[in-house]
Amino acid sequence: MSFTNILIANRGEIACRIIRTARAMGYRMTAVFSDADADARHVALADQAARIGPPDVRSSYLNIDAILAAAKKAGADAVHPGYGFLSENEGFAAACEQAGLVFIGPPPAAIEAMGNKAAAKRRMIAAEVPTVPGYQGHDQSDARLAEEAERIGFPLMVKAAAGGGGRGMRVVGSMNEFARAVAGARSEAKNAFGSDELILERAVIGGRHVEIQVFADAHGNVIHLGERDCSAQRRHQKVIEEAPSPAVDPHLRARMGEAAVAAAKAIGYRGAGTVEFLLDANGHFYFLEMNTRLQVEHPVTEMVTGFDLVEWQLRVAAGEKLPISQEELTLTGHAIEARLYAEDPFRNFLPQSGDILVWAPVERDGVRTDHGLKPRATISPYYDPMIAKVIAHGRTREEARRRLIAALQDTVVLGIQTNRRFLVDLVSHPVFVEGGTTTTFIQEAFGPKSPLVKRPAPGTEALAIAAVLHQRRLGAAMPLDGGARGWRSTGITTQPLRLTIRDEHHVVDVTPHSPAAFEVAVGDARVRVDIIEIGDNRLTMEIDGLRRTVAYAFRDAELVFEADGVSLVVAETLMVPRSAAEGDGDAELRAPMNGKIVSVLAQPGDKVAKGQRLIVLEAMKIEHEIAAGRAGTLATVNVKPGDQVPTRHLLASLASEG
Structure with a gap:
């Protein structure tokens, strides 16, 4: 079972994560990439990389023949599937073994046993494991x-x-x-x-999602590494994960661990796996499913156990025994992971795609950021919108929580909207602080009508920052010892700027007192701004005596920066009212993002009701329903199933009223 060259049948942050450990162990690494990922970070980090097809996952990362051909061409003798894509496909695992490749995961039979929720549940019922x-x-x-x-x-x-x-x-x-x-x-x-x-x-309302990390070797040894609480979910997708669970005591941990180990033994398991349970308010737990792979949230287990789970995977695949027994397991401190997504929390968490202008992750004591981004990376519409994981560890849960908040606040990502502000608000919520999170927590606390997800209006301070940055750019962005537009040695000239932020127009007067000192007037409010230092994408300034540093970037004529954790796009523009020629917004159905048309549910001439589903678009592995903005008659349908459409593409339109 010896191997030296590992092909990673995956992409993004998990591919980078595997490369980090495997290279430290002396392995050669082969990456695969679709056309959309040709310049991706995981490709650059690997020793070699092979193209496997066009961006569509079915033609690339789900294409078994293409991946096996890449392994043969690269001389790989092992395959790590990561998570997602083909990681739980028993056919892929079997094909790897038939091709003489070591599959760094469980046997195909074990994947098959748990890969189908219906079959797995029937098996657990037969084994008398509690099920919903x-x-x-x-x-x-x-x-x-x-x-x-x-x-x-x-x-x-x-x-x-x-x-x-x-x-x-x-x-x-x-x-x-x-x-x-x-x-x-x-x-x-x-x-x-x-x-x-x-x-x-x-549906068990008010339950908690608690999962047990299990590990098994080829010598009959199976242990668990404690639990993770993944109850903070939105649309059934995990957002925050932590270890250990605030709801699990040592006695319950032992019972759930024993059940998870029994499930793994029942199917002849090998490698890393996770048995997921639903825990109700009375301490009863029910089997949900088993994930026969490494989990996205594995870093929190690594932090509280001190073990590298990817290293364990590689050692088990090479035929080694597990390095510890169950009795030797100890958990130290607390760890919390936040998933950073390219999505807009203020537009019902709509996934985003596009170019990242500035990316500055945080790495410090007690904090780790797992990501797959190069500088000025492009977020593709073809794949999952998760762009990074920010993980914090502390001696206590509260210390880990504080460290996570600070790391999220200090993470810089400009050019695309993310859920960073939402994550800070989530882990700052009293229910989370108290450890009372359930699977309905986000829905209840951050629902569509919650003030917590309303986009805050740009304040005077944000407008002042935007005005000063635009002023300096209009003045050719001279260094602090140079001149600035509007400043004269013989006097002071006030410059009016018209700024547009999210279709809202603001008139801002900027009065430079020196190349580095400005007075900014927004209505009746006046703010003093002193520039301390300005560099590539960073500006340190004092606003009314309070010093702060702001990350910013220019994209064509637009300024992009963050204020209070919210990404703002600012343009210096004329105050032009919306033209009637732009059309009736309620009559137009436009693509909210790049994606593929899955189905068209109505045709021209059909009478439709307000809110009626008309088109289903798939983007970033999620289906989005496009509904009529008002009742009327469908005038045009401009797409068909299978079409790939860009953001704002006109999908269909309703006939004019009247």
Whole structure:
């Protein structure tokens, strides 16, 4: 089972993470890339890299033949699947073994046993592992699913039997919502995993998502490494993970650990795996699924155990025994991980794509950032919108929480909207501070009507920063000992600037008193701004005597910077009212982001109701429903299933009213 050259069948931050450990162990590394990732960081870090196809995942990162061909061409003798993509595909694991490659993961039979939620649940029921009441049968007809839904009762969960990550999953509150939820889950599951099989489960409201990290070697040794609490979820996608769980004491940890180890032993497991449970308010836990791979949130386990789980994976794959026994396991301190996504929290967390102008992650004592970004990277619309993980460790949960907040606040990402401000607000919320997070926490605390997700208006200070930066740029951005537009040795000239931020117009008067000192007037408010130091993408200034440093960048004629954790895009422009020629916004259906059309649900001439689904667009592995903004008659449909469309592309339009 010896190997020397590892091909990573993945991309982004997990590929970079694997390279870091494997290279330290002396292995040669081969990366693979789609056309969209030709300039990606994981490609640059590897010793060699092979192209595997166009950006579409089915033609690249899910293309088994292309990956095996790349391994042969590169002389690789082992494959690490990372997570996502083919990591839980038993066919891929078997194909690797048949090609003479060491698969750094569990045996194909173990993946198959747990890869389908329905089959895995049936196996756990037979093994008397507690499971959530539901339906996991072979009959997938609409009539049978509806019959089982009535038996289970509402609310219930509709879940894709294959895959995970929240795709193909819906919470259903009543039978009136059921048919639509089943149709949506089937479509999303088919597109994401190639299977539209579903299971139904009773929704345990107010429960916690607690998972156990297990590890097994080829010598019959199986242990667990404690639990992770992943209850802070949005759209069934984990956002914050921590270890240990605030809701688990040593006795409960031992019971859940024993159940997880038993599940792994029952399927002849080998390598890293995670057994996920739902924990209710009474301390009862129920098996949900087993992920037969490394988890996104594995760093929090690494921080509290002190072990490198990727190193363990490589040693187990090489035939070594686990380095410790269960009795030798100790957990030290607390760790919390936040997933940094390219998404706009102020537009219902809409995924974002585009160029990153400035990226400055944080690395300091007790803090780690796992990412796959090069300077001025491009976030592609073809893949998951997670761009980095920020992880903090402390002696106590509170110390870890404080360190995480500080790291998030100090992380700089400009050019694309992210959920960074939302993450800070989330881990600062009293419920999270007290350790009371459940799977419904984000929905309840940060719902659509919550003031916590309303985009704050730019304040006087933000406008002052924007005005001074624009003023210096208009003055050719001279050094502090040079001149500035508007400043004269014979006197002072006030310069009016018209700034546009998110379609809001602001008139700002800037009066330079020297090349480095300005007075900025916004309405009746006046602010003194003194520039202390200005460099590449960093400006240190004093605003009314308080010194601070701001990251900024210019993109064509626009200024991009962050104020109070919110990314602002500012243009110096004339105050032009919206033209009637721009059209009736309610009559136009435009693509909210780059993506692929999955289905078109109406045709020109159809009468449609306000809110009716008309088009389904897939972007960043999520399906987005495009609905009519008002009732009317559909005038045009400009797309068909399979079309790839850019952001703001006109998809369809309604006939004019009147």
